[in-house]
Amino acid sequence: MILRRREPADLARIVGWIPDGEALYLFAASSLDWPLTASQLGALDEIEGRTAWVLADESNPDVPVGHADLTISGDACRIGRVIVAPERRGERLGSALVLRLLEKARDLGASRLDLLVIEGNVPALRTYHSLGFTERQQSDYPGIIAMTIDLTAA
Ligand SMILES: CC(C)(COP(=O)(O)OP(=O)(O)OC[C@H]1O[C@@H](n2cnc3c(N)ncnc32)[C@H](O)[C@@H]1OP(=O)(O)O)[C@@H](O)C(=O)NCCC(=O)NCCS
Numbered sequence: 001m002i003l004r005r006r007e008p009a010d011l012a013r014i015v016g017w018i019p020d021g022e023a024l025y026l027f028a029a030s031s032l033d034w035p036l037t038a039s040q041l042g043a044l045d046e047i048e049g050r051t052a053w054v055l056a057d058e059s060n061p062d063v064p065v066g067h068a069d070l071t072i073s074g075d076a077c078r079i080g081r082v083i084v085a086p087e088r089r090g091e092r093l094g095s096a097l098v099l100r101l102l103e104k105a106r107d108l109g110a111s112r113l114d115l116l117v118i119e120g121n122v123p124a125l126r127t128y129h130s131l132g133f134t135e136r137q138q139s140d141y142p143g144i145i146a147m148t149i150d151l152t153a154a
Contacts, residue, residue, distance in 0.1 A: 001093070002061055003100040006045075006052035006069075011038035014054075014067045017085055026118050027083050029144060044081070049073055052081075053104075055097045066097040070104055077105035077151075079115045082124070094127040102131070102149065111152045117145045 006014075018024050021034035032040055045052050055066035068082040079101050084093045105113045115133070117124045125145070133147040140146070 001055055001065075001096050001100075002058050003053055003055055003097070003104075004061065006054045006064070006067065008038075008042060009062075010054055010064050010067075011042050013064060013085075014083065015041060017083055026121055026124070028081050029116060029118065029141075031080070041081075044069065047071060053097075053101060055084075055093060055100070066093050068097055068101055070101050070108075072105070072108050072110060075109070075111045077108060077110035077113045079105075079113060082115075089123070092127070094123070095131060098127065098131055102151070106151050112148050112150055114146065114148045116141070117147060119143050119145055 015036050015038050018027055018036055024032060024034050024036055031044065044050070050069055050071040052069040053067070054064035056062070056064050064085070065088045066082075066084045069080050071078045071080065079098065082094060082098065084097070102113055113133075114136075115128065117128065128147050131149065133149045136146040136148055138146070
């Protein structure tokens with residue numbers, strides 16, 4: 001698998017992975033509104049410190065199979081809008097994607113990587129737990145679990 005920067009040409013495909021408002025909420029909580037458009041998703045890139053990434057097969061690098069963004073703020077990075085193409089779920093590509101972004105966060109000099117998960121999103125929770133993320137004591141938002149991983153540990 002390869003990780004590359006998201007291009008404007010990728011946006012429509014990623015939007016097509018989100019069939020309804022419920023799926024949008026799992027993907028992005030309240031950061032995006034239904035109906036999702038490519039320009040709405042693309043505009044999130046304008047946030048300071050943020051870069052957007054796609055995972056693709058080496059044999060087909062133009063076609064994304066996963067997506068997430070990474071935001072650096074001080075010594076912490078945040079990962080958001082993690083998604084795997086519906087037809088490619090079940091291959092643990094979510095782990096492959098987050099692992100690569102964890103390395104990017106380390107390269108950016110972050111000492112921890114944070115993320116938010118909607119309660120009950122079992123595939124996402126299993127993915128993050130398997131990579132070593134732990135649940136933080138308190139979340140600022142009801143129904144949303146805050147998770148973190150220490151990037152300074154060996
Ligand atoms: C979260 C997501 C990226 C994970 O995709 P994936 O890498 O294909 O995940 P997998 O299907 O390989 O499953 C990961 C783990 O969850 C488990 N799992 C998957 N679906 C499950 C279900 N319905 N019930 C229980 N466990 C489930 C798998 O068994 C696997 O666990 P294991 O590694 O302990 O065996 C994907 O489900 C997705 O795109 N979801 C929609 C968007 C979303 O929710 N994003 C998360 C934002 S925080």
